[in-house]
Amino acid sequence: MTQIQQDTLSSFMAECRDRCNQTMNAHIDTLTVMPETLISAMRYSALLGGKRLRPCLVYASAIAAGDSMLCGDDAAAAVEFLHCYSLIHDDLPAMDNDDLRRGQPTLHIAYDEATAILAGDALQALAFQIISESESHSERSRLRMLQCLTRAGGCHGMVAGQAIDLASVGHSLTLPALENMHRLKTGALIMASVELGAFSASCEDDSTLVQLRGFAGCIGLAFQVQDDILDVISDTATLGKQQGADQALNKPTYVSLLGLDEAKHKARHLIEEAHGHLDRINGDTTYLAALADYITGRLY
16 A cells, blocks of 8 residues: 555554444443443443444445445444454453453452453444334345345354354364354354444445455455464564463464464465456445455554
């Protein structure tokens, strides 16, 4: 990207973060019946930093599908709440047992394990509530978004991927098996983010949806390849989480299977393929293309 493109992307991502954060905060403000400690824990995990990459994809996809980013607020907040829930539960002692997230103590460290479980549960439910009650979309659009989100978050997505991940610790995986795990654990919610943007824009063009899904599949996998690379070459302060955690747990990664140089090559190839899908969309894919490049160029 040129410097102008970088500046444009930075401004776009900042606007997306602001819109998403405002929407998330407004929804949490409505939760008056729960204990204040639990609401505080939800705010801690959902609003304490984060790049908001998935909401950015929602907004960029809505633009590519022919609408403005304004239609994506509820979808962006919902997908980020679901993402935050997954991080809370992934960090628990029974899962990855991490103590650092976004440069801060993980929720079960900052509060306690029971509060972390409940906060994750509440954020997950809130994600679906936002979509089901959204007054910004038709019944058809809400149903499509709910189907998309439930598939990504459950037994056809993140839950299945996390189960495979936990079962794979200390074991060898083939490259196809590793890719399947990450298409479920990480890629499913990235796919959902792109689909949610299109559905929030009431996209009915099958060709556009096919290409958007192809694009999302590529960047979802590239995101995980780059994450594995950063776990090796970056540091804890830059990552905001424990560097080398995958190696310490003896988890299979793209770097362990392919080597560092080949993993970098795979990430670049996936982004090139993603751009190919965008070239076949008759819409403004500028921001989606820039986000694809950002994924393999990110420093944190």
